[in-house]
Amino acid sequence: xxxxxxxxLVLAAVGIFCAVLLTLAARFFSVEENETEAALRACLxxxxxxxxxxxxxxxxxxxxxxxxxxxxxxxxxxGDRTAGELAAILGKEAxxxxxxxxxxxxxGTCDASGRKYDYRGKPSCVAAASAFRGDRFCTFACLxxxxxxxxxxxxxxxxxxxxxxxxxxxxxxxxxxSKTCPQHIIHLVKDTTRVVVKCSNKDKGAEVRRICKSxxxxxxxxxxxxxxxxxxxxxxxxxxxxSKCTSCGLCAEVCPVHCxxxxxxxxxxxxxxx
Amino acid sequence: MTLKSLILILMSGVLVNNYVLQRxxxxxPFLGVSKKFQQASGMGIAVTFVMLCATAVTWPIxxxxxxxxxxxxxxxxxxxxVIAALVQFVELVLKKVLPSLHRSLGVYLPLITTNCAxxxxxxxxxxxxxxxxxxxxxxLGVGLGFLLAMVxxxxxxxxxxxTAPPKxxxxxxxxxxxxxxxxxxxxxxxxxxxxxxx
Numbered sequence: 193x194x195x196x197x198x199x200x201l202v203l204a205a206v207g208i209f210c211a212v213l214l215t216l217a218a219r220f221f222s223v224e225e226n227e228t229e230a231a232l233r234a235c236l237x238x239x240x241x242x243x244x245x246x247x248x249x250x251x252x253x254x255x256x257x258x259x260x261x262x263x264x265x266x267x268x269x270x271g272d273r274t275a276g277e278l279a280a281i282l283g284k285e286a287x288x289x290x291x292x293x294x295x296x297x298x299x300g301t302c303d304a305s306g307r308k309y310d311y312r313g314k315p316s317c318v319a320a321a322s323a324f325r326g327d328r329f330c331t332f333a334c335l336x337x338x339x340x341x342x343x344x345x346x347x348x349x350x351x352x353x354x355x356x357x358x359x360x361x362x363x364x365x366x367x368x369x370s371k372t373c374p375q376h377i378i379h380l381v382k383d384t385t386r387v388v389v390k391c392s393n394k395d396k397g398a399e400v401r402r403i404c405k406s407x408x409x410x411x412x413x414x415x416x417x418x419x420x421x422x423x424x425x426x427x428x429x430x431x432x433x434x435s436k437c438t439s440c441g442l443c444a445e446v447c448p449v450h451c452x453x454x455x456x457x458x459x460x461x462x463x464x465x466x
Numbered sequence: 467m468t469l470k471s472l473i474l475i476l477m478s479g480v481l482v483n484n485y486v487l488q489r490x491x492x493x494x495p496f497l498g499v500s501k502k503f504q505q506a507s508g509m510g511i512a513v514t515f516v517m518l519c520a521t522a523v524t525w526p527i528x529x530x531x532x533x534x535x536x537x538x539x540x541x542x543x544x545x546x547x548v549i550a551a552l553v554q555f556v557e558l559v560l561k562k563v564l565p566s567l568h569r570s571l572g573v574y575l576p577l578i579t580t581n582c583a584x585x586x587x588x589x590x591x592x593x594x595x596x597x598x599x600x601x602x603x604x605x606l607g608v609g610l611g612f613l614l615a616m617v618x619x620x621x622x623x624x625x626x627x628x629t630a631p632p633k634x635x636x637x638x639x640x641x642x643x644x645x646x647x648x649x650x651x652x653x654x655x656x657x658x659x660x661x662x663x664x
Contacts, residue, residue, distance in 0.1 A: 199537050206527075206544055210551035217555050221562035319628035 228281065229257035235277040236267060239345050241366035243268045243292075256282065265289040269364035292365030292380040294358050298334040299390035299451055301353035305330055305404035321374040329403035332392040334377060340369035386439035387432060391451040394427040408451045414443035423452075472603050474659060475596070479607020481655040485583045486615040488652055492583030496615065497641060499574070506620035507613065512574040514609025517587050519556060520549045521605040524588040525598055545588055546580070553579045583612060619648055 233253035240248035244266035246255055255261035256278065264278040265287040272289050279286040311327040313319050317339040325331045334355040341349040341356065348362035349369060358369070360383070370378040377392045389408065393400050397409035410428035422436035423443050430443075430452065444452040485491045492513070499509040524545050532538055557575045560568040578584060587608045591601040622644050631640045 198535055199540055202531065202535060202537060203540060203544065203547075206531075206547060210547060214551060214554055214558070217558040221558045223561050223565075314628060314630035316628060319630075322628060 226254075226257045229253050231281050232256050232278060235270070235274055235281065237270045237274065239269050239364075239366055241269060241345070241368055243366045263287065268292050269366050271364075291383045292367070293360045293363045293383045293385075294365065294367065294369055294378050294380050295360075295388050295390075296334055296340075296356045296358060297377045297379055297388070297390060297392045298332070298355055298375075299406040299453075300328065300330055300333040300404045301355055301406070303353065304406040305333060318374045326375070330393055330400075330407065332375060332377065332394070333404070334375060339372050339374070340378060343368045343372045381434065384439075385434060385437075387437060387441060387444055388453055389430045389432060389451060390453050391429065394429050396428055400428070406449055406451050409449060411448065413446045413448065414452060417442045417446045472600065475600055475604050476607040476610075477659045479604050479609075480611040480614060481652070482659050483608075484611040484615055484652050484655075485586060485608050486612055487649040489586070491586040492581055492612060495574075495577060495581065496619065497638075497645065499577070500616055500619045500623055503617065503620045503624070506616040509574045509577075510609075510613030510616040513578055513581065513583065513612050514606065516549075516553055516556070516575070516578050516581075517584055517605040517609040517612075518602065519552055520545075520584050520588050521591060521601050523548055523552055525591060525601045528592050541589060541592065542585075545585055549584055549588070550579050583608070615648075619645065622648060 230253075233249060236249040236253060238249050240250075242248060244252045244261075246252040246261070246266075252261065252266065256264070264282065264284060265275040267274045267278070268289065268291060270289075271291055272286070275289050276286040306329055307327045308329050309324070309327050311320050311323065313323065315337050317326075317335040317337040320326050320335050320337055326333070326335045328335060336351050336354045336356065338349075338351050338356065341347075341351060345366065345368065346362045346364055348359045348364075349356050350359070351357070356369075356378070358378075365380060365383070367380050370376075370380055375392070379388075381388065391400075391404075391406070391408040393404065393407045397411065400407040400409050408429050410425045410430070412425050414423045414430050415425055419440065419442065420436050420438050422433045422438070423430055424433070425431070430447075444450075479485075483489060486493065486496045495509055495513070500506045527544065527548060528538075528541065532540060532544065553575055557568070560575075587605050591604055594604070596604055623641065626640060626644055635643070
């Protein structure tokens with residue numbers, strides 16, 4: 193009899209001890225869920241893109257509720273509407289959100305530039321880029337296997353003419369595509385921007401000309417034509433200082449290879465087919 | 467017991483008797499959470515942490531409670547009970563005391579509650595006849611070995627993601643083949659540790 197009782201008692205004692213310990217722990221170490229935090233979280237779009245600089249929407253809501261984050265205008269996908277709602281909950285004045293849009297800094301469509309070998313691996317830009325730096329003649333070019341289209345939460349990116357094209361009407365500026373692209377050629381700009389450089393090739397002009405019809409050859413015509421000194425050629429590639437750019441569009445007119453594109457991101461006219 | 471024997475125990479836990487790759491314990495998190503490097507390292511650190519806590523609790527229980535009443539045969543069930551309760555307790559405490567650590571390890575802790583690698587290391591410490599200090603060092607070694615296996619395999623899997631295997635092998639089959647090759651490579655360590663400190 194005693195042979196059964198002792199193990200039973202020992203096991204029961206261990207079990208009861210654990211139960212009491214957990215019950216006490218649940219009581220004394222309980223953490224209250226913040227109501228403001230839940231309300232703030234409900235306003236955020238839930239894309240968990242991290243554009244606000246916090247670890248997803250939960251992180252941003254928590255930081256706002258705890259007062260660690262002051263600004264309510266950090267959520268770029270949510271835009272002005274979300275900023276207004278967040279500010280209303282916190283009793284602050286809404287600030288304007290600087291909305292961003294992404295663009296692909298490559299104009300090397302099938303017509304403009306070719307492929308140096310026949311890639312038959314997994315249809316993914318990361319995989320293609322690991323084999324001889326991609327199958328394009330231009331090592332800076334968009335590979336067009338659509339890693340960005342798959343990561344885009346809003347379906348704003350499509351592959352047209354062999355390269356990625358971003359529809360600015362659908363783009364919310366979360367920057368996920370920019371982080372995914374193995375060529376690092378997707379950039380975010382303010383949605384008030386009117387002119388972008390659609391090339392990333394930093395090779396010498398003659399070399400660029402040989403492999404791509406629409407690549408920047410670094411001729412400097414744009415630099416000379418710009419009335420406000422906002423555009424300059426650096427490392428054989430045109431670069432725009434957006435703090436000076438007045439969006440006059442003169443550079444786009446003089447560019448001999450048409451790698452500078454002018455238009456309005458907001459109305460999407462710059463991407464309309466020619 | 468010298469420093470030498472402690473180092474020997476540590477290194478054999480990391481390399482020779484790697485729990486995942488040589489003893490095939492804890493395969494579930496090894497295959498489940500090794501997709502991304504960050505998750506894999508988080509899981510590895512959480513397992514190491516829990517192994518140390520579990521050994522610190524189960525070794526005294528075995529020595530001062532079970533062996534005293536001649537209840538060695540209750541080892542498995544008591545250890546499961548204690549480890550499960552311990553992990554829950556640690557999670558509650560971390561949530562309150564160290565929220566930042568809880569955020570990084572929190573999601574993995576419930577997964578470890580019934581991890582056989584944790585149970586395995588506590589039971590093996592007893593069967594190998596280690597004293598308390600040796601047990602703790604052994605747990606640390608095994609935990610680090612788990613972390614190493616997770617991190618290595620996360621790297622291997624990131625390479626697999628960029629390949630196009632035949633359709634019949636896609637997904638889990640190719641992952642298991644890769645795991646077996648990684649495991650084979652660890653046989654190379656078989657006689658390294660014995661000669662390490664000669």
